[in-house]
Amino acid sequence: MDPFITLTGIAAPLDRSNVDTDAIIPKQFLRKIERAGFGKHLFHEWRYADYDGLKENPDFILNKEPYRKATILLARDNFGCGSSREHAPWALYDFGFRCIIAPSFADIFYNNCINNGILLVRLKADEVDELFAIAAFGASGRIAVDLEKQVVAAAGKKYSFSIDPFQKECLLKGLNQIGWTLQFGDNIEAFEKKLAVEKPWLA
Amino acid sequence: MAKTMYEKIWDAHLVHEDKETVSVIYVDRQLVHEVTSPQAFEGLRISGRKVRCPNKTFATMDHNVPTRSKDLALASETSRRQMEQLKKNCDEFGVRCFDFMDDDQGVVHIIGPEMGLTQPGMVIVCGDSHTATHGAFGALAFGIGTSEVEHVMVTQTLQQKRSPTMLISVDGELQPGVTSKDVILYIIGQIGTAGATGYVVEYAGSVIRDMSMEGRMTVCNMSIEAGARAGMVAPDDTTFTYLQGRDFAPKGDNWVKAVSYWKTLKSDPDAKFDKVIKINAGDIAPQVTWGTSPGQVTSVAGEVPSPDSFEDPVARKAAQGALNYMGLKSGVKITDIPIDVVFIGSCTNGRIEDLRAAAMVIKGKKVAPSVQALVVPGSNRVKRQAEKEGLDKIFVAAGCEWRHAGCSMCLAMNDDQLKPGQRCAATSNRNFEGRQGPGGRTHLVSPETAAASSVTGRLTDIRIFLANNK
Structure with missing residues (x-):
């Protein structure tokens, strides 16, 4: 597992609550017996206009510049709810996401992300609102995350977050x-x- | 000090305790299925490790299996490959596999209990979020990811932090036509889909006490839909009677010892829970979900709500999105919503009691011509038992399709899928967008409500249906 220490990147705002793992990676892609290659199917039903994933849906955030290169995902309450499929963090990681910021996350999904080196940051709903506004500026609205200091920084403002000390150590060391x-x-x-x-x- | 049932089971499984950071707890049973295990077995192969306790590890095939006939050729190539891989992995690592052709194959959360693999006081895990089902026996059971599946295979333990506890007490009398499914849907509607996130929930109260094991399993099964880590019910005589004599249940002296231990598991009378929720059973009507999250649920006698009725802007937006996806307008009566498909089955409602209840409603009637009704037993044993009781004949005479055991249209990984725009009354557990097939629209209901709806061709109030069909 790759360590997570600091990250500065483009943040893609996904403005929906209760995003479930079926939406993150639909069932038809769970038949693979390998861990790799799930990124192209991430958010399949929202991201593509057709079942086969040949035609992009231009309205979906990850199909817009500069969010195709996002490394941070901004989300709403209860992100990652539903199925325990670890294919969800595999798909997020494979796409390029290393950090997700939301007011709350589902329990199993949280552990699955930590086990794959993805940092999940819980911030207050109004703080997440502010980050959504900043992320709307795209490449000029980059967000910086420092796990050691437990701080998210954007547009001159700092947001501190808490994390379980053991999970922090696992991420910092790629344990x-x-x-x-x-x-x-x-x-x-x-x-x-x-x-x-x-x-x-x-x- | 007084302890909750969860705390007793937790303490009895500590291999290493660190209250500040993380503890290591022992796992008594790991259940395995074909979708979330291949990468874990591959991890063992890469690291040259073994399954530490093959005798505590059991596998089956359920998510991908075809249900039209016992023929693997009906499965897609990728599905077949995944099932063949599970068999290969189990053979290589010495794990018992109830494979596609095995007499005891079925949905993992159905076969565990019915074979007595699930027992009170155990820690049970599976790479599947509906593992909480097994909590109905007074076990600590929860879903894990594939990395954790591998972790349990190697160490027979898991890294865990002690969870906060929640007591949900359901007391009073259920109205006729109100089932365990309605109870859990109502609870989720009350506390929300993240209402129990991180908690281990104990269900208690006279209504839970009076439920059969099947009913308790339905309740615990959907704990995850309220975000809970696990759901459990204290073991009692109902539990012991259900278990005694089952294949893997303790026998002889061990049975006596086990039962006397199991009787100590219930929460102490003065045990403290971090949160207590009281539900009045009389308030619960038959429930129907109208949206794309299990918490978007209402009484069958109600209407599709208006997004404006939600104060929270995030919930309002979610409701609007859900209505768009579901093709519903606010103010429409639930019982005026026509359906195309009925799905009776899944780890939530695919047990014998569920099929009996559905058969009772549909007996002597006909499925509406516009409706396709699938009845999918949760396991081969459930199927055989149902056939012994003649339930299959009742379903077939009514015009239902009588299928083979599997997860089927609950998650639509096999070819049992809704077509885009089709609307389904389903006894399963998730109404997420696309869950039952891309573009499919799901209304979660009880087996009784599903059966009645298949006859009328629209979502139906079972209470009125029964009164009109005496």
């Missing part, structure tokens, strides 16, 4: 979570031995 857990290998073995004695039906 492999399985490797981290395996340091507790002895605890796991001890737990299983105890289980066999106390709850043999679970052993």
